[in-house]
Amino acid sequence: MGYTTTKNASHHVPAEYEVRYYMRTPAITLNIAAPLSDALALMREHDVRRLPVVVDTGELRGMITQGDIRGADVMRVAGLDPLDIAHALRHVKVYEIMTEDPIAITPETGIREAAMLMIENKIGGLPVVDDQGRVIGIITESDLFETLVQQLDNHLA
Structure with a gap:
C-alpha cells in the first residue's frame, strides 16, 4: 500500500483529543516523480521540514525531509560547484531518497498516540490519511508542542 497506518481500535479517544483537530490541513504534498529541487523549493516556500510524497491520486507513498536533502549542503561545504549541486537536485527524483512505507495515522488517532509514535520512531511528523x-x-512535533502549551495555559489560567 505504500505506508503503514495505525489503528487505535483498542483505545477510545475522546473526540476533542483526536488528531483531526490539531493537524495541519491541507498538507503540502509532493509527487513521487518530482525532482529534489521541487521538494526543496516547496519546503522553503511553505516553511516546512517534511513533505508527504504521493502518487497522482493523492495516495501516500513516502516522506521526504530536509534531512534527506541535506546532502546538498554537505556537497556545497565540501567545495562542489553550486551549479553542479543545482543540476543534481534537478535530476535526482524524490522517490530515490524518500522514506518508503512511512507510518501514517487517521484523523481519529489520538494526539497522545501520535506523540508516542513520533517518540518511539524518532520522527518529527506523521501524515494523516x-x-x-x-x-x-x-501533524508535526511543533503542532504537538503548541497543543501542550495551550493545554498548560488553560490548566494554569
Whole structure:
C-alpha cells in the first residue's frame, strides 16, 4: 500500500483529543516523480521540514525531509560547484531518497498516540490519511508542542 497506518481500535479517544483537530490541513504534498529541487523549493516556500510524497491520486507513498536533502549542503561545504549541486537536485527524483512505507495515522488517532509514535520512531511528523490512503493532513512535533502549551495555559489560567 505504500505506508503503514495505525489503528487505535483498542483505545477510545475522546473526540476533542483526536488528531483531526490539531493537524495541519491541507498538507503540502509532493509527487513521487518530482525532482529534489521541487521538494526543496516547496519546503522553503511553505516553511516546512517534511513533505508527504504521493502518487497522482493523492495516495501516500513516502516522506521526504530536509534531512534527506541535506546532502546538498554537505556537497556545497565540501567545495562542489553550486551549479553542479543545482543540476543534481534537478535530476535526482524524490522517490530515490524518500522514506518508503512511512507510518501514517487517521484523523481519529489520538494526539497522545501520535506523540508516542513520533517518540518511539524518532520522527518529527506523521501524515494523516483517509480511508483510501489519501493524504488529508499532517501533524508535526511543533503542532504537538503548541497543543501542550495551550493545554498548560488553560490548566494554569
